[in-house]
Amino acid sequence: MKSHVRALVVGGGAVGTSIAYHLAKAGWDTMLLERDELTSGSTWHAAGLLPLFNMSYATSHIHAYSVEFYKTLEAETGLNPGFSVVGNLRMAQTDDRMDEYALYAATAETVGIPHEWLTPKDIRDRYPLIRTDDLKGAILHPTDGYINPADVTMAMAKGARQHGATIERKWQVDGYEWTGSEWRVTVTRMAERGGNLVPTEEQQVITAEHVVTATGNHSQRTARLLGIKMPAIVVEHQYIVTEPDPALVEWRKTNDQHPVIRDADAKWYVREERGGWILGPYEQNAPARFEYGVPDSFRADLFPLDLERIEEEYMSFIHRIPSSENAGLKDDFNGPICYTPDGNPLVGPAPGLRNMWLAEGFSFGITAAGGTGHYLAQMMVDGEAEIDTASLDPKRYGDWVTTEYAMRKNEECYDHVYVLHHPDEERPAARPLKTAPCYDRMKAAGAQFGQVNGWERPNYFVPGAEADFDLTSRSFRRGKWWQHARDEAKAIREAAGLIDATAFAKHRISGPGAAAFLDWFTTNKLPKVGRINLTYALTPAGTTRSEYTIVRMAEDDFYLVSAGAWEAYDEDYLYKAIMEHEDRFGRINEENVTAKSGVFALAGPNSRAILADLIRDADPVSALSNARFPWLSQRNIELKMCPVNAIRVAYTGELGWELHHPMEMQTYLFDRLMEAGEAHGLRLVGARAQNWLRQEKSYRAFGTELGRDATPLEAGLDRFVDLSKDFLGKEAMQQTGIRSRCVTMLIDGPDDADPWGREALYTEDGTRVGRLTSGGYSVASGKSIGMGYVRLDLVEPGTKLKVRMQRALWNAEVTEDSPYDPKNARIRADG
Incomplete structure (x- = not known):
């Protein structure tokens, strides 16, 4: 066995072999270690489905790559991966489900995945074994189907070897040590004894x-070896195999294989198997397992069956395919499948560790394996993938995630596989968990909460509402919440609104090397003391890695504010950059102060008057004037008895301030603001209204307009990029050029729906030219609004486009940036 490689892949399932294949193909000296036999984890008992449908833009790309890649393996390796391209039929029993499919289809169009709409009659005519009298319709993906998991894994393994990779079986990793330049990995030879796999005394050290x-099912053991948190925990999944169905056997005499069938409202999938059916339900109450690690005695094993748990799904299967009642049960499985709280895998750099990469938590591992290998290899070899993979990054979960949290959320994720996935979905398990001190006051005022990085954050307010209002208010169109969000947006435009922004990520960077480091780390000029700026940290590929508001508290003391959902993600990038370059810049202190400082965003034309009633100053009105407190500046002020780090900036585009305050004084400050605001029309405002308002100002948001697949110049943020200085990623950004451009558009959409930011964009002649990244409603124009990326010849204001919404094309027009108050007169308003 080799003692040194450039890349060591640990785990020999479908995901690990794909990664080894793609790294070896890229020319890296690669070795794969498997503690047992290839495919001995969840791969061996997977049903092998290849669903292309996904709401995530990144995951859709990964799945689409896999499907096309698997079709090439036989020609390259001589091994047939067992890919049956039979299509995938998703049926709907409700109009709401058809609306969900319409949004899925819009995302599929942005990736170029073909689909076809079927009526109940179309389904009955094509597939007469399916009962259709209670269906609304279906969507068919003709290019996917199912594959043999073991065969495709072996084909990728052979391909990896052909490209020079080494694969070693029966070696278990027992330790990782970073030497400062490489990893020392201690491995132990495993042997079979009495049917169990046990370690021997033979050990080796591999440097990589x-x-x-x-490592799939063994992810919790991997996390402990690495000293990190990883919310990838196994959940039981049962499926059954029937004896041949005589009706299916007869139908196959004159037809090709039956497509994979999904009855999402009944919570199951079905595919053909040797004249019978495989039924895979996603029932409620499937338990999480292996939270502390896989027992040594568990190899390619299964859990005890609990068929009563899936009785309802089995009966609905007979209802949908009546002939299946004549097919007896042939086999049944109950095996482990690894999940994460949001269902997306953990793919990317491990938190806090150099050159350590994770590919864990795959609930659809066969579908994602090919694409994961491709895009992860791009990250490792080229410095960045061609798509934005931030939604899969392991650091979307911070150290606050516990085993219990991961178990409860993963169980919820499993039984939500076929629950309607509204874009405004908020899942209730393990909540509330992280709450700001004002949580109870917000809740009493009718707050309907969402969760961001574990924090409870108001989405909107319904005064006097029942506690479960949000659970019944979701829709793929304008839900019950829409009117409340509109009223909140109008309140900020006309009077004043108060937003709980405590979830913002907040970091303090200080020390003798802080200024030089941040000047190199970010694209914009550093602000002067007491001033702020908006700036970006780039990837080595020159695309946008993070967005920061930098407040300069002193010459060598900086307060950085970034998106709340990306706290650990931003902290890790900062920490690694500081550690790597401290010799160059000198001593730098980095402190995460997110939990120490609460934030209220006060905005609207009356916001200055509200603060004037509270500020402790000899001349309250003058203290808040442009002369003493100009736009884009910072001051330490006192609001009654609360010390506040006040920043004059407003994400809503109105006159306003962010009030950063000691967390322990939050309820006091909240009460004083509400008391002072009563005379000035102050209203509590949630995140949904804020999202609409920022689009009216064309403010780009990280995770939507801003990401690792576009540069700040492509996002139209030239004014925040100082090309006269040197900064991380500058040369790569310039070499990339401008491939597309971010624009804002107003949309003449349907009366009952707005875009969600996942829709395809077309020219008037029907040519697909881009996609939306954000969407909502503009209270200023009375129209739907959206932001997105289009071809360079389509960026001029007045350009006519079409947006795909609810299966129809609607007129859209590109506007100037900041269609509301383009001269910023309101945000600069003087007192």
Whole structure:
């Protein structure tokens, strides 16, 4: 066995072999270690489905790559991966489900995934074994189907070897040590004894420049070895195999294979198997397992069956395919499948560790394996993938995630596989968990909460509402919440609104090297003391890695504010950059102060008057004037008895301030603001109204307009990029050029719906030219609004486009940036 490689892949399932294949193909000296036999984890008992449908833009790309890649393996390796391209039929029993499919289809169009709409009659005519009298319709993906998991894994393994990779079986990793330049990985030879796999006394040390873990069911053991948190925990999944169905056997005499069938409202999938059916339900109450690690005695094993748990799904299967009642049960499985709280895998750099990469938590591992290998290899070899993979980044979960939290959320994720996935979905398990001190006051005022990075954050307010209002208010169109969000947006435009922004990520960077480091780390000029600026940190590929508001508290003391959902993600990038370059810049202190400082955003034309009633100053009105407190500046002020780090900026585009305050004084400050605001029309405002208002100002948001697949110049943020200085990623950004451009558009959409930011964009002649990244409603124009990326020849204001919404094309027009108050007169208003 080799003692040194450039890349060591740990785990020999479908995901690990794909990563080894793609790294070896890229020319890296690669070795894969498997503690047992290839495919001995969840891969061996997977049903092998390849669903292309996904709400995530990144995951859709990953799945689409896999499907096309698997079709090439036989020609390259001579091994047939067992890919049956039979299509995938998703049926709907409700109009709401058809609306969900319409949004899925819009995302599929942005990736170029073909689909076809079917009526109940179309389904009955094509597939007469399916009962259709209670269906609304279906969507068919003709290019996917199912594959043999073991065969495709072996084909990728052979391809990896052909490209020079080494694969070693029966070696278990027992330790990782970073030496400062490479990883020392201690491995132990495993042997079979009495049917169990046990460690022997034979050990070796392998050094590797990079390590990738793809350990599947063993992810919790991997997390402990690495000293990190990883919310990837196994959940039981049962499926059954029937004896041949005589009706299916007869139908196959004159037809090709039956497509994969999904009855999402009944919570199951079905595919053909040797004249019978495989039924895979996603029932409620499937338990999480292996939260502390996989027992040594568990190899390619299964859990005890609990068929009573899936009785309802089995009966609905007979209802949908009546002939299946004549097919007896042939086999049944109850095996482990790894999940994460949001259902997306953990793919990317491990938190806090150099050259350690994770590929864990795959609930659809066969579908995602090919694409994960491709895009992760791009990250490792080229410095960045061609798509934005931030939604899969392991650091979307911070150290606050516990085993219990991961178990409860993963169980919820499993039984939500076929629950309607509204874009405004908020899942209730393990909540509330992280709450700001004003949570109870917000809740009493009718707050309907969402969760961001574990924090409870008001989405909107319904005064006097029942506690479960949000659970019944969701829709793929304008839900019950829409009117409340509109009223909140109008309140900020006309009077004043108060937003709980405590979830913002907040970091303090200080020390002798702080200024020089941040000047190199970010694209914009550093602000002067007491001033602020908006700036970006880039990837080595020159695309947008993070967005920061930098407040300069002193010459060598900076307060950085960034998106709340990306706290650990931003902190990790800062920490690694500081550690790597401290010799260059000198001593730098980095402190995460997110939990120490609460934030209220006060905005609207009356916001200055509200603060004037509270500020302790000899001349309250003058203290808040442009002369003493100009736009884009910072001051330490006192609001009654609360010290506040006040920043004059407003994400809503109105006159306003962010009030950063000691967390322990939050309820006091909240009460004083509400008391002072009563005379000035102050209203509590949630995140949904804020999202609409920022689009009226064309403010780009990280995770939507801003990400690792576009540069700040492509996002139209030239004014925040100082090309006269040197900064991380500058040369790569310039070499990338401008491939597309971010624009804002107003949309003449349907009366009952707005875009969600996942829709495809077309020219008037029907040519697809881009996609939306954000969407909502503009209270200023009375129209739907959206932001997105289009071809360079379509960026001029007045350009006519079409947006795909609810299966129809609607007129859209590109506007100037900041269609509301383009001269910023309101945000600069003087007192």
